Amino acid sequence: MSPAAAQITPLPEQSGPGAPRPPLELSDVSVMIGGQGGDGTLTVSDLLGRYFRKKGLYVYTSRNVLSRIRGGHADASVRASRDPLAAVKSHVDVLVAFDNEAVEMGKTELAPHGFILYDSTTFHIAEPHSAGFPFATLVGGPLGQPIFKNTAAYGALSVLFGFDPALTRAVIEERFKRRGGEALEKNLKALEIGRKVALSAPGVENRFSLTSGDAHDMILTTGNQAVALGFVVGGGRFFAGYPITPATEVMEYLQQYLPAFGGVVRQAEDELAAINMVIGASYAGARVMTSTSGPGLSLMTEGIGHASTAEIPVVIADCQRVGPSTGQPTRHEQSDLSHLANLGHGEYPRFILAPADPVDCFDLTVEALNLAERWRLPVILLLDQALCQNTTTSARFDLSKVRIDRGKRLSPEVTAKLAHYKVYEHSSDGRSAYAPPGTPGVWSEVTGNEHDEWGHVSVNPANRIKMMTKRMEKMVHARSELPSCRLFGPPDAKVGIIGFGSTSGPILEAQGLLQHRGVPTRYLQARTVYPVPVHEIDPFLNSVDVVYVVEHNYTGQLARLLRETMPWHHAKLRSVVKYDGFTFRAPEIVSAMKEGA
């Protein structure tokens, strides 16, 4: 559990909501909704998120589900704030519990001022600052089914937070309008039942109040959706994948989006087929991508090496989860980095890009497609579970920045004027021109065997050296084109932080906490992690006295990669790691840095 547990002050020995009190005003609120899978915890989280967004707040939602369809403990969390955020709050302000397990699991994270709202149909708790209402029974009678208990709980929450009743209702209308008359009607009734019972209890109404924000004309999205949209807009027209948590939504979104643009999405029989189908489609001339997570990545490793050697552009989105083996499919980790940096047998070039938020996911997916075709090699989008699946209030995606660069692609007109066409022709930067099959007068022979410029298998040692150099030096020649890192915090700060992916959210928040304590920090968000951007990270490391590399794995994989690439900075690098399956909360980073100081 979270170290935040230690910060909880002892609670007074009384139970129930207690006497009415003036509302506690919050500008940053966290609500956790827990129960059994199927209790509708995600719906409550969704409804709250919608309300908060209507109030102009930044919203971040996360979920903690088990890898099963129904049952088992599941919880969802919503955080809303006046300021931009992309992390789970250090503690929970309000816990909504549909069973006792949810109380037991959630109360350790409860803030001293925290409140528990629970469904008392089947259990009762003796916690202070709590209120139990038999939501399932209350809705079960008039509505015929207890399943509307979640909407009733939303109603009670609206009383607890002093929500605007009309806006509260508008959220239900918006959420259920597509489901039709009866569903909407019953949910509206459930809402009123929840509101009524909460209003009747002392000490519940207006317990908290929430400030409004100015986050308007923003969208609430996930990294997976952003990657799918970036793929469409970046000209991606062929996708093959295999269902795997937490990557599946990329395929599902594309099944929805791509056919309208003449694209094809195929669910393959396994990840071996998925990567090879995209290799085939790319050879044919399409812009391609596949998405997967650890176990699928292990299978795709074979194909990625082939693509790099045969110089066939592919983009692979790796939605990291807890590994190794099946690991924890629904939980968060960033432990594929070392594998990806050293991917496969033999040696071959690849680029690894690490977006940190949905806008970054969108932009870097477009960029990955361009880089893959410009350099004719695999580009990996290094994502993580929190980035892929948690929803974040995000700026709208910017189409004006999008450009399509297909590299040295030969048109039939240009091809016709050539004296010869060599698919692996040597050039000063390792890039060869490509004419896809169907181009009149020429053909392309590609192979994963070592080959000569024509694509014929070759064991000639001089040719081997030339071809290895051609491929490997792409990582040097491409350096200036790879996405640059981002820097946050005062340039003269002497304490540095390095991170990648969704860890950026809690790191930025930790920077705020540290600044508040008088410790200015400078954060480098690595957006290209391989090849290591030495030209960016070396000067950064020179500018600070100490650097904390914050990442979600056991061995400190990014820190190791940096030490390996820049051994002269060895002494400056400190690892801050977490590998329990949950994302960092800002105070955890702060205390780990304090310990490491």
Next chain:
Amino acid sequence: MVQSAKPVPPIWCPGCGDFGVLAAVKKAAAELRIPTHELVLVGGIGCSGSIHNFLEINGIHALHGRLLAQAVGVKLANPSLTVVAAGGDGDGYAIGMGHFMHAFKKNASILYIVMNNETYGLTKGQASPTSQIGFEGNVEPPFHSILTALSIPAPNFIARTFSGDPKTMIAILSEALRFNREGRGFAFVEDLSPCVTYNDTYKLWREKVLDVSTLEGYDPTDRKAMFRLCLETTESGRIPIGVMHRPKVSGRNGLEVKLVGEGPGPVRTDIELAPNLPAYQKLLSGLA
């Protein structure tokens, strides 16, 4: 004329059954007047998989066992191409078995030729999935590709040829390619292609092959009848060859037809930003 990769001399042993397939592919493609730049040959790993090196043609030397996945990718990306996958029995029935089974189900209009020599020739004669019991210590019964193919209820073209009978092979490969080019779906042709070095079966197979079309009750549109004929022929110690399944339905059933329809397909669709901008704006404006 732009100079592209020139064919290299085959690496095969003199007398290898694969020469028959090479010649038949050339003849069938010429017969159908398929322009070489529109023909893609995806080779597997093994002696037979190097076939694309010996032709003036677009060629992919795929990973071991993965040729079908790559071939399907090529076809779905650009349905106007004629796509042939060709490899050996180890490539297709051992490491590639998962993709083999799914190829029938997917039913993309590609031709898959398996040159079956009942051994791993390139690695010097180990037992393969089709090896007879006793061959190189093999204790597992041989895999029967035709019975397996017939057991998958999909409108595929299924046939078996013998390198010792080039005339029939050319006719069958031509029919298979026509079947593909009409967008009717997946065509599977297993060629019995003896390995003269490690498993020289020419004489044995010449004695044992039996053209199923000569048998009473032969009807390649009747899956059940063909399964029985093939099974009975095999159980009688003979090797059934000929067209084993020719679907009744004549429609365009290929996967690429279902996914791409009459559209240009992923490769020929304009992906530049400008023509797509209004549609992209609409897509993004749907986000809330």
